[in-house]
Amino acid sequence: MAALVEAVGVRKSFGHTEVLKGVDLAVDRGEVVCLLGPSGAGKSTFLRCVNHLETIDAGRIWVDGVPVGFRQAHGKLYELREREVARQRRDIGMVFQRFNLFPHRTALENVTEGPVRVLGLDRAAARADAMALLDRVGLSDKALSYPRQLSGGQQQRVAIARALAMEPKLMLFDEPTSALDPELVGEVLDVMVGLARDGMTMIVVTHEIGFARSVADQVAFMVDGAVVETGPPSQVLDNPQQPRTQQFLAKVY
Amino acid sequence: MASDLEVVPLRHYGRWVSGVLILAVVVGIVLAFVDAQIIWEDVPEFFTHETMIRGLLNTIVLAVLAQVGAIALGVVIALMRISVNPVARWFAVGYIWLFRGLPVLLQILVWFNLALVFEHISIPMLFEEKTNVLITAFVAALLGLGLNESAYMAEIVRAGLTSVDSGQVEAAKSIGMTPALTLRRVVLPQAMRVIIPPTGNNFINMLKGTSMASVIGFLELIHAANNIASRNLEVMETLLAAAAWYMVLVSIASIGQHYLERAYGRAG
Numbered sequence: 256m257a258a259l260v261e262a263v264g265v266r267k268s269f270g271h272t273e274v275l276k277g278v279d280l281a282v283d284r285g286e287v288v289c290l291l292g293p294s295g296a297g298k299s300t301f302l303r304c305v306n307h308l309e310t311i312d313a314g315r316i317w318v319d320g321v322p323v324g325f326r327q328a329h330g331k332l333y334e335l336r337e338r339e340v341a342r343q344r345r346d347i348g349m350v351f352q353r354f355n356l357f358p359h360r361t362a363l364e365n366v367t368e369g370p371v372r373v374l375g376l377d378r379a380a381a382r383a384d385a386m387a388l389l390d391r392v393g394l395s396d397k398a399l400s401y402p403r404q405l406s407g408g409q410q411q412r413v414a415i416a417r418a419l420a421m422e423p424k425l426m427l428f429d430e431p432t433s434a435l436d437p438e439l440v441g442e443v444l445d446v447m448v449g450l451a452r453d454g455m456t457m458i459v460v461t462h463e464i465g466f467a468r469s470v471a472d473q474v475a476f477m478v479d480g481a482v483v484e485t486g487p488p489s490q491v492l493d494n495p496q497q498p499r500t501q502q503f504l505a506k507v508y
Numbered sequence: 509m510a511s512d513l514e515v516v517p518l519r520h521y522g523r524w525v526s527g528v529l530i531l532a533v534v535v536g537i538v539l540a541f542v543d544a545q546i547i548w549e550d551v552p553e554f555f556t557h558e559t560m561i562r563g564l565l566n567t568i569v570l571a572v573l574a575q576v577g578a579i580a581l582g583v584v585i586a587l588m589r590i591s592v593n594p595v596a597r598w599f600a601v602g603y604i605w606l607f608r609g610l611p612v613l614l615q616i617l618v619w620f621n622l623a624l625v626f627e628h629i630s631i632p633m634l635f636e637e638k639t640n641v642l643i644t645a646f647v648a649a650l651l652g653l654g655l656n657e658s659a660y661m662a663e664i665v666r667a668g669l670t671s672v673d674s675g676q677v678e679a680a681k682s683i684g685m686t687p688a689l690t691l692r693r694v695v696l697p698q699a700m701r702v703i704i705p706p707t708g709n710n711f712i713n714m715l716k717g718t719s720m721a722s723v724i725g726f727l728e729l730i731h732a733a734n735n736i737a738s739r740n741l742e743v744m745e746t747l748l749a750a751a752a753w754y755m756v757l758v759s760i761a762s763i764g765q766h767y768l769e770r771a772y773g774r775a776g
Contacts (some may be wrong), residue, residue: 308678338686345684355679359697369683372693414679421683 257320259284259425259456260305264314267300274300276480277314282425282458282473287451289467289488290460292477293503298460299352301477302427305458306347307340318347319424345373348418352430354410356402362389362413363398369421381420388416392446408439412446419450426450428459464507468492476500546744554736554749563732564753570646570718570728571757574654575711581654582661589666600662607659613720616652619643620724649721657714664706668699700772708765715757729753 260282267275274297282288290298303309305316307324316323324340325332335343356365366385370376376384389395392412402410411431418426428447432440444466451457451470461467467474467488474491476484478499484491495501554560589600607615622629623639630636643651672695680690722731733746 306682308681341681341684341686344681347682349678349682351675351679351682353675355673355675357676357679357694357698368693369685372689373684417679417683 258282259286259319260458261317262301262305262314263316265301265304265311265316266313267297267304267309267311274480275304275311278477278480278482280475280482280485282456284456285454286472287455287457287459287470288473288475289471290458290475290477291462291464291467291491291503296477297480298477299429302349302429302458302460305425305427306344306349308349318343341373345369345421346424348421348423348426350411350414350418350426350428350431352433354402354407354414354434356410356414356417358402361399361401362394362405362416365402365413366416366420369417374421385416385420388419389413391419391449392416393442406439407435408442411435411443415443415446415450424456426455426457428457428461430460430462432461432463462507464492464504476503478503546748547742548745550742550745551748551752554733554742554746555752557732557736557749559727559732559735560729560746560749560753563727563729563735563750564757566646566726567715567718567728567753568757570649570653570721570726571711571715574650574657574718575714577650577654578657578661578714579665579707581658582665585658585662586665586669589662590669604659604662607655608663610656612652612656612717613723615656616649616720616724619651620645620648622648645721645724645726648724649718649726653714653717653721657710660710661707664703664710665699668701668703669695671702672698697772701769704765704768704772708761708768711765712758712761715761716754 258281260280262278262280265275265278266273276297278297278301280288280301290302292298300309304311305318305323310324321327321343322332323343324335326335326339327333356362357368360368363382363385366388367378367381370381370384371378386395386398389398392415394409394412394416397405397409397413402413405413415431431447432443435443440463444463447457447459447466448470459466459471471488473485474488475482476491476495476497476499484495484497484500491500492504495504585600585603588596589604591597591600620643622643626639628636629639629642676694676698677690680694685693718728719730721728722734725731727735729750730747733750737743737746
């Protein structure tokens with residue numbers, strides 16, 4: 256079976272700075288891939304390319320056989336309108352470093368917003384689903400709270416529920432615990448572990464080596480805009496082959 | 509040891525002196541007006557005079573329509589101003605430059621006298637009408653006030669839109685929202701917090717700005733006051749009656765603004 260996500264030769268520049276210099280990555284269905292590497296390596300940029308928050312300059316990313324941001328027809332790739340890209344993004348959930356919950360809506364409304372407004376679900380059904388999701392992330396008692404009334408860890412768990420409400424095939428996590436106080440990291444990682452166990456396909460940009468070791472099926476190590484080493488955590492983390500990987504891990508441990 | 513000593517509080521003599529002075533000035537002004545040749549008993553009669561009420565209603569209709577139109581236009585111009593399309597951007601810049609740059613009174617006069625330069629206004633194949641018939645005093649005032657205000661609204665809306673964190677737009681995109689839905693459900697509600705206070709301010713200005721329509725003979729409060737005064741020569745009395753109505757309108761608008769701000773204050 257083909258990989259759920261397949262990136263080939265992805266390049267991206269901001270002005271004159273080339274941030275991605277040909278990224279290759281394949282993620283199978285149900286697989287958890289952790290992107291590790293020093294800051295500035297392009298991990299977050301690559302992740303944002305997967306759901307077309309950034310437009311790539313060269314290369315191609317396929318999600319479930321569909322080229323992201325394009326429509327394939329007559330042997331050509333037609334660039335999609337923003338409205339059509341929005342349709343593609345329904346299947347790809349994303350969790351941000353700084354949560355980005357909608358501050359003017361309650362936790363529950365944050366979760367129902369997508370299903371009701373984007374998928375056109377019946378409000379009552381969406382509410383029931385959302386309550387189940389909030390329960391899953393351990394926050395059913397916070398359904399009516401506004402984001403500002405929640406801790407960082409709680410906000411991030413609501414953000415995960417909001418992404419899950421769209422029933423995505425793929426979840427992208429962009430340093431989901433980096434903005435959290437240390438004592439709140441665990442509650443968010445726990446939710447992610449549960450998600451991985453339930454078979455969700457996940458790409459996680461993280462600095463949590465422990466999480467990568469215990470949850471990831473595959474670790475991809477990025478340096479200077481390219482993936483330099485991939486493999487199971489036991490191989491990449493414990494027996495790295497590339498000098499850059501060895502240096503990085505030596506610093507982190 | 510020092511605790512049993514008497515404490516002498518600081519005396520603020522200056523405050524007493526300045527307070528008395530201010531009161532004296534206020535009392536003096538009030539007495540002057542009481543003494544002045546104003547027939548105060550007539551003011552309430554003018555306040556509820558039929559012409560005055562018509563002027564009042566016209567003032568309200570003109571101000572509300574001009575403001576509502578200005579808000580709608582302002583949103584469009586603001587979106588053009590931050591658009592990726594350079595033509596749209598430059599159009600918006602020019603629009604704001606022109607309509608904000610010219611005095612409202614001049615704009616009202618230009619619209620009112622449009623027939624001097626365009627005899628007919630037409631949309632080919634669809635519509636044709638004599639300019640004189642189409643541009644009444646009301647329409648001219650509406651265009652003059654509304655277009656000027658729309659330039660200000662465009663800047664206010666732009667400030668509001670750019671105040672919303674870009675992460676909000678990304679979050680909206682990530683759950684598959686289209687640009688239109690993102691604007692309506694995520695960006696605008698949060699921009700409101702920034703947009704409402706200056707808009708309320710501008711609306712209060714608009715209420716008073718409608719008085720300029722009196723110059724082209726539109727029956728708003730000032731024109732109504734002048735109409736009544738032309739019959740009985742009680743110029744100050746009729747103006748005071750109009751002044752009272754302006755204060756009523758402005759007070760109501762201020763209260764409305766307060767509640768609007770509270771309703772939209774929820775956003776973080």
